[in-house]
C-alpha cells in the first residue's frame with residue numbers, strides 16, 4: 001500500500017514537472033543549437049527578455065524597500081492605531097486572494113486612459129497603462145506580500161527591546177536600524193528578494209492585462225512565450241521558456257541556500 | 266542625578282496603568298520598586314527612560330523638565346529584564362555600542378570597555394557572543410553596556426529575575442557595591458521583597474498603578490502606611506475582629522477593626538516563660554514546621570490561627586499542647602485609618618516585686 005503511494009507520488013511528480021520540462025528542453029533544441037540561437041536572437045525575443053529584466057530589477061528594488069518599510073510599520077508602528085494596523089495587515093494579503101488578472105484589470109480601471117488619474121498623466125505625457133510604469137505597478141501588486149510576510153515574523157520574534165536598548169544608549173533611528181535591526185532581518189530580506197525575483201520573472205496574468213502585449217514595446221518574456229505558442233512557433237516558445245526555466249532553477253538553488261543561512265542565522 | 270516626578274499618569278487604551286504618581290529621589294540613592302505583578306512598575310521605569318510617553322505629569326532630572334526629551338538625550342542607562350543584548354555583536358561590541366554611537370575616539374573606547382570588563386568580572390569573554398554566555402554573565406554584560414556611556418541614572422527592570430537563587434545573592438551584593446562605587450542614582454524593579462530590603466536605600470511600593478508608600482526598608486516595615494503595604498511586606502496573619510484579641514479590646518474600639526499580626530509580634534510558650542501572665546491567652550499548638558534555624562509554630566487561639574517562630578534553644582513544643590500566647594503588638598486598621606497598637610495589658614498595672 002505504502003509502496004503504491006510512493007510510486008503514485010513519483011508518477012504525478014514526473015507527469016507534472018519532469019515530463020513537460022524535458023519536452024520543453026527537447027522542443028528548444030529541435031532545430032539544433034542554431035535554432036535555439038535564432039529563436040533567442042529575434043529582435044522581439046531580445047526586447048522581451050530585456051523588458052522582463054528591467055521589470056525584475058525595478059520591482060525587486062521597489063518591493064524590497066516598500067516591503068521592509070511596511071513590515072517595520074506594521075510590527076513597530078505604535079503611533080498607528082490598532083485598527084489601522086489590522087486593516088493594513090489584511091490589505092497586504094490582498095494579492096494572494098485576488099487573481100493577478102483581476103489585479104491587472106483593477107490597475108487598468110484605476111490608472112487607464114479612461115480614468116481621471118490616467119487621463120491626467122496622459123496629458124502631461126506620462127503613460128502608465130500599456131507602458132512600463134503600469135507593468136511595474138502590476139508586478140509590484142502581485143509580489144507585494146512576499147517581502148512583508150518574510151520580514152514581519154522575524155521582526156516580531158526579535159522584539160523591540162534590542163532597539164529600545166539601542167535608543168537608551170543614544171542611537172537614533174537610522175543607526176539603530178543598520179546596527180541592530182538589519183543584521184537580524186538580513187536573511188529574511190534576502191529570501192524575500194529571491195521570492196520577489198522569481199515571482200516577477202514568471203508573472204503573466206497581471207502583466208498581460210496591463211501591458212496590452214504590444215510586440216517590441218511592452219512584451220515580456222512570458223507574454224512572448226504565450227504569443228509564440230498562439231502562433232504555433234514551438235521552437236521559439238520553448239527557447240524563451242528554457243531561458244526562464246534556467247533562471248528559475250538557479251533561483252531555487254539560491255533560495256535553498258538562503259533558507260539554510262536564515263535558519264542558522 | 267536628582268529625580269523628581271509629579272502627577273504621573275499613563276493609560277493603555279481604557280486601562281489606567283499608572284495613577285497620579287509623585288516621588289523624588291536624591292542623588293546617588295538606590296531605590297527599589299516593589300509590588301505585585303501588573304502594578305505598573307515597568308511602565309513607570311519606561312516613562313522615566315522616555316520609552317513610553319506619559320499621558321500627564323512631569324518628570325524632572327536635576328530640576329529640568331525632560332518630558333519632551335527622547336530616550337537618546339536623557340542620559341540614562343536601562344537594563345532590561347531579559348537583558349536585550351545585541352545578539353549579533355560580541356561582548357566587547359555590546360559594551361562599546363553606546364560609546365561608538367557618541368563617536369568616542371577608538372583608543373578611549375577600548376580603555377573604557379576594558380575597564381568595565383574588569384569591573385564586571387568578564388575578562389576573557391570579550392570575544393564571545395551573548396548566546397555563548399551564562400545567564401549571570403549576560404546580566405553583567407547588560408549592566409556594563411548600560412554603564413559604559415556614564416549615565417546619570419540607571420534603571421534596572423528585574424535585573425535578577427532570570428537568575429537562580431544562589432548567584433542572585435552574589436550578584437545582588439556585587440551590584441550594591443558597584444553602584445556605591447560608581448555613585449550613580451539607580452532605580453531597580455523587583456518582585457522579591459528580601460532583595461529590595463537588602464539592597465535598597467529606599468523602597469517604593471507600587472500597587473494597581475499607585476505609589477502606596479515610599480521610605481527606607483525599616484520605616485516601611487515598622488510603620489506601614491496602608492493595609493496593603495502591611496500585608497505585602499513581611500509575613501503576617503490577619504484577624505478579622507481585633508476586639509477578640511486579648512489586650513486590644515479597647516484599642517480596637519467598635520467592630521470592623523481588623524488586626525494584622527506579624528510572627529515576630531507573637532510569643533508562645535509555657536506559663537513560666539511570661540512575666541505578665543495576665544496579658545497572655547490560652548492557645549493550642551496546631552502545627553510545627555522546622556525552618557532550619559527555628560520552629561515555625563501555628564497556634565490556635567479561640568477561633569484564630571496565628572503564626573509565629575520559636576527559638577530552637579527553648580523547650581520543643583508538641584502539636585496539641587496547650588500554651589500561653591502573648592500578642593505584643595498589632596497593626597490595626599479599619600475603613601478610616603490604620604495604626605500600630607501595643608498590647609495594653611503587657612504593662613503590669615501593679616507590678617509584683619519578687
Ligand SMILES: Nc1ncnc2c1ncn2[C@@H]1O[C@H](COP(=O)(O)OP(=O)(O)OP(=O)(O)O)[C@@H](O)[C@H]1O
Nearest residue numbers: 277280282300301302303304305306307308309456
Ligand atoms: N503596551 C501595553 N499595552 C497595554 N497594556 C499594557 C502595556 N504595557 C503594560 N500594560 C498594562 O499595564 C499594567 C502595568 O504593567 P507593567 O508592565 O507596568 O506592570 P509591572 O508592575 O511591571 O508588572 P510585572 O511585575 O509583572 O512586570 C498591566 O496591567 C499591563 O497589562
Ligand SMILES: [Mg+2]
Nearest residue numbers: 306307308422
Ligand atoms: Mg514589569
